[in-house]
Amino acid sequence: MSDVATATTALMDFRPYAHWIMLLPMIGFLLELLIGKYWWRKGGMFATLSILGSVIISYGCLYNVYVQHLGFWEYSWDWFYPGIVAGFTIDPLSLAMLCMVSFISFFIHFYAIGYMSHDCAKNVYFAETALFTGSMFGLVLANNLLQLFIFWEMVGVCSYLLIGFWWHKPEAAAAGKKAWMSCAVGDCLFLLGIAMMYTIMVKQGITTEIISFNNIFQNLEHLSHETIFGMSALTIICILFMCGVLGKSAGFPLHVWIPDAMEGPTTVSALIHAATMVTAGVYLIARAFPIFLAAPNALMIVAFMGAFTALYASTLGLVVNDLKRIFAYSTISQLGYMIAILGCGAVLGVAAVAYALFHLVAHAFFKALLFLSSGSVLHGIGNVRDIKEMGGLLKGMPWTGYAMLAGALALIAFPFTAGYYSKDKVIEEAYIYAVHDGGLGYLPWIFLVLGVILTATYTFRAWYLAMTGEPRSYPAIRPHECGFWMKTTLVVLSVFALGLGFLTADWSKGIISGLFSGGAKFWHFLEETFVHETHTASGVVYEGLNLHDIALLGGNTLMEHGAHPPQWVILLPLILMIAGLAIATMVYYKNRVDVSKYVKKDNPLYQILWNKYYLDYIFKDIIAEKIIMTVFTFWDVLDRYVIDGVVNLMSWITIQSGQVSRKLQTGVVQNYATAVIFGVSMLMILVIMLRGGL
Amino acid sequence: MIPLQYYLLLAGILFAIGAYGIMTLSNGIRLLMCVELMLNAANMNLIAFSTHINDASGQVFALFSIALAAAEAAVGFAIILMVYRLRAKIDIENIKLLRW
Numbered sequence: 001m002s003d004v005a006t007a008t009t010a011l012m013d014f015r016p017y018a019h020w021i022m023l024l025p026m027i028g029f030l031l032e033l034l035i036g037k038y039w040w041r042k043g044g045m046f047a048t049l050s051i052l053g054s055v056i057i058s059y060g061c062l063y064n065v066y067v068q069h070l071g072f073w074e075y076s077w078d079w080f081y082p083g084i085v086a087g088f089t090i091d092p093l094s095l096a097m098l099c100m101v102s103f104i105s106f107f108i109h110f111y112a113i114g115y116m117s118h119d120c121a122k123n124v125y126f127a128e129t130a131l132f133t134g135s136m137f138g139l140v141l142a143n144n145l146l147q148l149f150i151f152w153e154m155v156g157v158c159s160y161l162l163i164g165f166w167w168h169k170p171e172a173a174a175a176g177k178k179a180w181m182s183c184a185v186g187d188c189l190f191l192l193g194i195a196m197m198y199t200i201m202v203k204q205g206i207t208t209e210i211i212s213f214n215n216i217f218q219n220l221e222h223l224s225h226e227t228i229f230g231m232s233a234l235t236i237i238c239i240l241f242m243c244g245v246l247g248k249s250a251g252f253p254l255h256v257w258i259p260d261a262m263e264g265p266t267t268v269s270a271l272i273h274a275a276t277m278v279t280a281g282v283y284l285i286a287r288a289f290p291i292f293l294a295a296p297n298a299l300m301i302v303a304f305m306g307a308f309t310a311l312y313a314s315t316l317g318l319v320v321n322d323l324k325r326i327f328a329y330s331t332i333s334q335l336g337y338m339i340a341i342l343g344c345g346a347v348l349g350v351a352a353v354a355y356a357l358f359h360l361v362a363h364a365f366f367k368a369l370l371f372l373s374s375g376s377v378l379h380g381i382g383n384v385r386d387i388k389e390m391g392g393l394l395k396g397m398p399w400t401g402y403a404m405l406a407g408a409l410a411l412i413a414f415p416f417t418a419g420y421y422s423k424d425k426v427i428e429e430a431y432i433y434a435v436h437d438g439g440l441g442y443l444p445w446i447f448l449v450l451g452v453i454l455t456a457t458y459t460f461r462a463w464y465l466a467m468t469g470e471p472r473s474y475p476a477i478r479p480h481e482c483g484f485w486m487k488t489t490l491v492v493l494s495v496f497a498l499g500l501g502f503l504t505a506d507w508s509k510g511i512i513s514g515l516f517s518g519g520a521k522f523w524h525f526l527e528e529t530f531v532h533e534t535h536t537a538s539g540v541v542y543e544g545l546n547l548h549d550i551a552l553l554g555g556n557t558l559m560e561h562g563a564h565p566p567q568w569v570i571l572l573p574l575i576l577m578i579a580g581l582a583i584a585t586m587v588y589y590k591n592r593v594d595v596s597k598y599v600k601k602d603n604p605l606y607q608i609l610w611n612k613y614y615l616d617y618i619f620k621d622i623i624a625e626k627i628i629m630t631v632f633t634f635w636d637v638l639d640r641y642v643i644d645g646v647v648n649l650m651s652w653i654t655i656q657s658g659q660v661s662r663k664l665q666t667g668v669v670q671n672y673a674t675a676v677i678f679g680v681s682m683l684m685i686l687v688i689m690l691r692g693g694l
Numbered sequence: 695m696i697p698l699q700y701y702l703l704l705a706g707i708l709f710a711i712g713a714y715g716i717m718t719l720s721n722g723i724r725l726l727m728c729v730e731l732m733l734n735a736a737n738m739n740l741i742a743f744s745t746h747i748n749d750a751s752g753q754v755f756a757l758f759s760i761a762l763a764a765a766e767a768a769v770g771f772a773i774i775l776m777v778y779r780l781r782a783k784i785d786i787e788n789i790k791l792l793r794w
Contacts, residue, residue, distance in 0.1 A: 667793035669725070669786050673716040 014060030015073040016537070018088045021057045021098060022141055024050040025134030029127045036123030041113065043123030047130035048109040054137060055106050058098040061090050066525060074143050074214065075537030083210040087143035093357065093529045096522075097140040097283055100361045104275040104368050105133040107489045111372050112267040114485030115379060119265075125165060129271060132158035136276040140283060144212040145194045148287070152190070152248065152280060156183045159277050163264040175260035182257040186247020193240030200226045200233050213287060214534055214542040217550075220294040224553040234291060234554070238298035241288060242305065249281025250332045251339060252309045256615055258332055262324040262385075266375030269324060273331045274368035279360055282338045286353045289345060290530055290545055294553040303343025303433070307444035310336025310451045312613075317458035319599070319609040322385045323374050326462045327367065330411060333451055334363045334423075340444050341426045344433035349547050349558040352429070354526035358504060359426050361522075362418035366410035366497035369490065373404035376486050377466065380479040387465040389473035396479035401467045403490035408463045410497040412456040412577050421501035424573050427452070431569045436559065452573045456580025464588035701742035709735035722774040722784040726767060733763045 028050025036043040064070045076087025109129060116122050135158055138151035156179075164176025194211065201210045204222050209215040216223070226233035245251060250258045258278075262269055272278060285292060285302060292298045313332035320326050338356045345352030378385060380397050394401035410417040413424055430445040471477045481487075502508045503522040512521065534542040551558045586592045599606055611617065708731050715728030737756045744752025778784050 665793070667790045670717050670720065673713075677713050677717065 011060065011063055011068065013064055013070060014057055015064055015070065015090050016075070017057055018061060018073075018090050018141060021054045021061075021102070022088075022134055022137040024053040024057075025130045025137065028130040029134060032123050032127035032130055036126060041117070041122070044109070044113045044116070044126045047126035048106065048113065050130060051102060051106045051109055051133055054098075054133070055102040058095070058102045062095045062099050065090065065092065065095060072532060072534040073537075074534050074542075076143055076209065076212065083207050084146060085144055085209055085212060086147055087212065088141040089143035089213070089534070090141075091529050091532075091534065092526045093283075093286055093353065094140050096357050096361060096526060097279070098137065100364050101133065101136050101140065101275045101279075104364050104493075105129075105136075105271065107492055108267050108270050108275065108368060108372070111270075111375075111486050111489035112265075114483050115267050115375055116265065121165075125162075125265070128158055128161050128165070129268070132162060132271060132276050136280065139280055143214065144209070145197060145216075146211055148284070149187075149191060149194055152244070152284075153187065155277055155280055156180060156187065156248070159183075159261070159268075159272055162268040162271075163261045165264050165268065169263065171260075172263035175257070175263040178260050179257040182254050183247040186244045186254055189240045190244025190247075193237045193244070196228070196233065196237050196240070200237075217290045217530065217545055218542060220290060220550055220553060224294050232296050234295035235298050238288075238292050238295040239301065241284060241291075242298070242302060245281035245284055245339070246305065247281075248284075249278050249335050249339065250309075251281070251305055251336070252312050253615060253619075255309065255313065255332045256612075256619060259320070259322075259325045259328045259612075262322065262328055266324065266371055266378060269328070270368045270371035270375070273328070273371060274364040278331060278335055279364065282335060282342070282356060282360055285339065285342045286356060289342070289350065289353050290547065290550050292342075292554075293345065293349075293547065293556060294550045296555045298554065299343045299346035299556065301343070303340050303346070303444045306336045306339030306341070306343055307430075307447035308336070309333070310340060311447040311454075312336075314451045314454035314458065315609060316612055318454060318461070319606060321388050323377065323387050323390070323462060323466060324371070324385055326387075326458055327370050327374060330370075330455065330459065331363075331367055333455060334359070334367070334411075337423060337426050337448060337451070338363070340448060341429060343444065344430055346551070346554075346556040347433045347436045347559055348429055349551065350527050350530055351523065353529060354523040355422075355425055355429055357526055358522055359422035362410070362422035362497075362500050365493060365500055366407045366418060369403060369407035369493040369497045370411065372486070372493065373400050373407060373490055376400040376482040376490065377404075377479070379482055379486070381475040384473065384475050387462055390466040390476050391469045391472040392467070393471075393476060393479050394467040397481045399481055399487050399490060403494045404463060404467070406494040406497050408459045411459050412581065413452070413573065414577070415574065416501060417498050418496070418500035421504050423452075424570070425504075427573045428565045428570055431565045432559070432563050435563075435565075449572060449576060453576040453580040453583075456577045457584045460581055460584035461588050464584060468589055698742055698746050701738060705735040705738040705742070708732070708738070720785050720787045722777065722786050723771075725786065726770045726774070729770075730763060730767065733759065 025047070028047045031046040031050075032043060036046055039045055065072065072089075072091040074087060074089040074091075076085040078084075079086045109126070112126070112129070116125055119125060132155065135151045135154035139148055139155060142148035142151060160176045160180040163179050164173050166172045167176075197216065198211050200223055201216065201219065203226065204219055206215065206219065220234075224232065224234055228236050243254075247254045261272060264272075292302065310333045313329045313336060317326050317329035317333065320329060338359050341348075341352050341359070342356045343352075348355075376397065377390070377393060377400055380400065381390070381393070384390065406417075410419040413419040413422075427445070427448050430448050434442040434445040482490075503512070509521060531544045531547060533544045536542070548558050583593075587595055601607060601610070608614070712728040712731035712733075712735065715731070716725060719725055719728065737759050740752045740756045740759070744750060744756075774784050777789060781788060
C-alpha cells in the first residue's frame with residue numbers, strides 16, 4: 001500500500017490548470033484557422049494535438065480526485081460586475097463529462113484525418129471542430145449559469161457552422177439554419193430562466209457569486225419561498241431550463257433539427273451526438289440537479305418529457321431508410337432515457353445523476369462508434385445513405401461491419417456490453433421510481449420498457465439491411481474498406497462500447513479498487529458530487545448538501561436505502577430486447593415474415609410515422625407559414641401605412657414649407673443690401689425713439 | 695479750424711451715396727467702389743472724433759480700417775475678375791448659380 005501511495009503522490013496536481021482543458025482547443029482553433037492550411041496534410045494537426053492536451057489534463061484531474069482524493073476544486077474571478085464571476089469547477093460530474101468528451105472528441109478528430117482527407121477546406125473543418133470541443137469543455141467546466149450559457153450558445157454556433165459545412169448543398173444550409181432556430185427557441189427561454197434566477201438571488205441580498213451553482217445550492221432554502229404569479233419561482237425557472245434542454249438535447253417537440261443535421265459530415269454527426277452537443281442538455285439538468293430537486297413538480301415534468309421522447313423517437317426510427325437518420329432517432333430516444341432517469345431523481349436522489357451520467361458516457365462511446373462506422377460505410381460506397389440501396393456490405397468492409405455490430409449490440413443493451421449495464425440500470429431504477437410514486441409514476445417506466453423492443457428492432461433492421469443479404473445497388477457491390485486512421489478509431493471505440501460496463505459491473509469491483517487504490521465504482525464516485533464539500537481557490541468552502549432536506553423543499557421524499565426491483569423487472573428489458581432482435585432477424589435477415597403489405601403509403605399508421613407525426617408540417621407549414629406569416633402580414637400593413645405614413649407626412653410638411661419659404665431668398669445682392677440698410681435704419685430710429693430724441 | 699459738424703455731414707453724405715449705390719447698381723466694380731465709399735465715410739468719422747477729443751487712437755484705428763479695406767478690395771476684385779473670365783460680364787444679377 002505504501003508504494004502505491006508514493007506512486008500516487010508523485011503525480012502533480014492538475015486541478016489548477018483545468019482552464020487549459022478549455023483553452024487548448026481554442027488555441028488549436030486559431031492555429032488551425034490561420035496557419036493550418038500550410039502544415040501537415042493541409043490541416044488537422046493542431047486541432048488533434050490540442051485536444052490530446054485536453055485529454056491529458058482531464059485524466060490528470062480525474063486521477064487527482066478519483067485516486068489521490070485531493071477533493072473537489074473550484075476557482076473563480078470577478079468578471080464584469082460585482083457578483084458575476086468567471087470560474088471553473090472540478091467535481092465528479094464535470095470530470096465524467098470532461099474525460100468522456102475529450103477522449104471521444106480526440107478519436108473523432110483522429111478519424112477525421114482520414115475521413116476528411118479529400119476535403120478542400122480541411123483546416124476550416126478542423127478549426128470548427130476544435131472550437132466546438134473547446135466550447136463544450138467550457139460549458140462543462142463552468143461554475144456559474146452565465147458562463148455555461150455563453151458556452152452553450154457557442155456550442156450552438158459551432159453546430160450551425162458544422163452542420164452547414166457543405167454549405168453549397170442547399171439541404172445542408174437549410175439543416176444548419178433549422179438546428180440553429182430550433183435551439184434558439186429553447187435558448188431564449190433558458191436565458192429568461194437565468195435572469196429570473198439572478199433576480200431572486202439578488203432579492204435574498206446576495207452580492208457575491210450570484211449565479212454560481214454552489215452558491216445557489218447553499219441558498220435553496222430561502223429561494224424556495226419565492227413565488228412568481230402565485231407559482232413557486234424555482235418551478236418556473238426549472239421549466240424554463242427544461243425548455244433549453246429540450247432544444248439542445250433534442251427533446252420532444254424541439255428535436256426536429258436532429259434528423260436534418262445528418263447533412264453535415266458524419267464526423268460532425270458523431271461529435272454532436274456523442275460528445276459535444278446533445279449531451280449538454282442532460283449535463284445542465286445534472287449540474288442543476290439540486291435546484292430541480294427543490295422545485296415542486298419540476299422533476300416530474302422532466303421524467304415525463306424524457307420518457308415520452310424516448311418512446312416517441314424510437315417509433316420514428318422504425319420507418320426511416322436513411323442509415324444516419326436511424327441512428328439520429330436512436331440518439332433522441334437514448335437522450336430521453338437519460339432525461340427520464342434524471343426526473344426519477346425525485347425519488348432516487350443523486351444516484352439518478354450517476355445513472356444518467358453513466359448512460360450518457362456509455363451512449364457516447366457506442367453512438368460515436370455507430371456514426372463513425374456509418375461514416376465509413378458512406379465513405380466506402382460513395383455517399384449512398386439509403387439502407388435500401390446497401391446490402392451485403394459485411395463481405396467488402398468487415399472492419400466497419402463488425403464495428404457497427406459492436407455499436408448496435410451496445411445500443412440495444414445486449415448482455416455484457418456497455419449499454420447493458422447503463423440502460424438496464426436506468427430501466428430498473430425507473431421501476432423503483434414507479435413503485436414509490438404509484439399511479440401515473442408507472443408511465444415513464446412503461447415508456448422506457450416499450451422503447452427497448454423498438455430500439456432492438458430498428459437498430460438491427462438497419463444493420464441487417466446494410467450489412468447482410470445481397471447488394472441492392474451498383475455502389476454496394478464493390479465497397480472499399482476504410483484506411484488506417486478510421487480503422488484504428490473504430491477498433492478503439494468498439495473495445496469501449498463492448499467493455500465499458502467494466503466501470504460499474506459487480507464482477508469488476510475488486511479489480512477497480514485494486515488498480516486505483518480503493519477507487520469506487522463509477523456510480524459511487526458520481527454520487528459524491530453534491531454531497532461532499534467543495535474547496536475554492538479563494539478559501540471559501542461550500543458545505544456538502546443534505547439532499548434529503550432539499551428534496552423536502554420541493555415536496556419530494558428521497559428513499560433512505562437503495563431498493564432492489566423484483567427479478568422479473570430486471571429480466572424484462574432483456575426479454576424484450578431479445579424479442580425485438582428476433583423480430584428484426586425474422587423480418588430482415590431470414591425474410592420469414594413479409595412486412596411489405598404494412599410498409600405502404602396507404603397504411604395510415606405508416607403514413608403518420610413516415611411523416612414524423614406531421615411535426616415538421618405543423619412547425620413549418622402551420623406555425624411558421626400560416627400563423628407567423630399572417631401576423632407578419634398584418635404587421636407589415638400597419639408598418640407600411642400607419643407608422644411609415646406618419647413619418648412620411650412629417651417629411652412632406654417640412655419639404656413643402658421649405659419650398660414656399662425659400663422663395664424669400666432672391667439671391668440679388670441689392671435686395672439684401674436694402675434689407676440690411678432698412679433694418680439698421682429702423683433699429684436706429686427705434687433706439688432714438690426709446691431714448692426720447694437725440 | 696473746421697467744426698466737427700462739417701466733417702460729420704460730409705461723412706454722412708458719402709455714406710448715403712455709397713448705400714444708395716449698393717442698393718441700386720448691379721455692376722460689380724461699381725458696387726465695390728460704393729463699399730469703399732461707405733468705409734471711408736466711417737474712417738472720416740473716426741479721424742474727426744479723434745481730433746475732436748485729442749486722442750490719436752482713433753487715427754490708428756482708421757489706419758487699420760484702411761488696411762482691411764485694401765485686403766477686402768483685393769479679394770473682391772479677384773472674385774469679379776474670375777467671374778469676368780467665366781462669363782465675360784460683371785453684372786452680379788447674372789451670378790445666381792447657387793440660387794434655388
